[in-house]
Amino acid sequence: MRKPIIAGNWKMYKTLAESVSFARELAPRLASFSGVERVVCPTFIALAGVADALRGTEVHVGAQNIHWEAQGAFTSQISPTMLQGLAEYVIIGHSECRAYLNETDETVNKKVKASLAYGLKPIIAVGESLAQNEAGETETFVGGQVRAALAGVDAANMANIVMAYEPIWAIGTGKNATSEVANSIIGGTIRATLAELYGNQIAQSVRIQYGGSVKPSNMTEYMSQPDIDGALVGGASLKVDDFAALVEGAAQAKGV
Numbered sequence: 001m002r003k004p005i006i007a008g009n010w011k012m013y014k015t016l017a018e019s020v021s022f023a024r025e026l027a028p029r030l031a032s033f034s035g036v037e038r039v040v041c042p043t044f045i046a047l048a049g050v051a052d053a054l055r056g057t058e059v060h061v062g063a064q065n066i067h068w069e070a071q072g073a074f075t076s077q078i079s080p081t082m083l084q085g086l087a088e089y090v091i092i093g094h095s096e097c098r099a100y101l102n103e104t105d106e107t108v109n110k111k112v113k114a115s116l117a118y119g120l121k122p123i124i125a126v127g128e129s130l131a132q133n134e135a136g137e138t139e140t141f142v143g144g145q146v147r148a149a150l151a152g153v154d155a156a157n158m159a160n161i162v163m164a165y166e167p168i169w170a171i172g173t174g175k176n177a178t179s180e181v182a183n184s185i186i187g188g189t190i191r192a193t194l195a196e197l198y199g200n201q202i203a204q205s206v207r208i209q210y211g212g213s214v215k216p217s218n219m220t221e222y223m224s225q226p227d228i229d230g231a232l233v234g235g236a237s238l239k240v241d242d243f244a245a246l247v248e249g250a251a252q253a254k255g256v
């Protein structure tokens with residue numbers, strides 16, 4: 001069975017002190033919900049502090065991006081080697097990076113390979129714009145993003161990859177894909193593409209999250225869908241009580 005995974009993408013929120021204090025507060029909670037994996041993804045400057053606060057706890061740490069080179073003259077960038085020991089996961093291909101930071105399918109693929117090479121687990125985000133959605137291009141576009149992100153990635157690495165379907169029009173807007181639609185893209189497009197690339201057994205083992213205006217009140221609805229294995233959450237991951245409620249909702253819906 002795929003272990004549900006809830007990841008909080010804190011984006012450009014929280015100072016170092018706020019991040020560490022959140023981590024300290026969250027860590028002792030939810031002890032009885034160990035069937036759900038939880039991950040917090042703070043900003044780079046808070047990673048070391050949060051990693052220290054969470055060492056030995058059940059809360060895992062993720063970064064929000066990386067460069068694909070191990071080191072070099074890349075002003076402002078963070079390499080995968082620098083994240084070793086601080087982060088277990090790294091979000092790659094978030095639509096905000098694609099929109100504002102020149103992230104392309106090609107750089108996503110380089111970053112996926114680099115993160116795997118240095119022992120980080122990528123959370124690969126894909127998702128269509130409102131215009132693409134309205135033009136009926138979602139399946140083709142999202143399937144293409146999945147193929148591009150995974151070009152040249154071996155089947156052996158798939159156990160270390162999490163996929164996240166985040167329709168751009170649902171991020172931070174309060175509009176969300178219905179749970180049925182999200183499930184059908186996750187199962188019928190993303191998992192189906194993985195099956196074409198790696199076979200059905202691997203496709204069935206990869207965890208795929210939904211993201212976009214997920215909150216405690218709609219968490220169980222998403223998680224009741226068979227192909228949705230978790231959530232990548234922005235706004236609702238910023239408060240400890242909400243984060244805890246998301247994990248509880250996931251545990252309840254999946255019966256773990």
Ligand code: 13P
Pocket residue numbers: 009094166170171172173174211212213214232233234235236
């Ligand atoms: P919201 O949960 O704020 O819509 O953000 C989703 C997201 O972008 C997570 O990566």
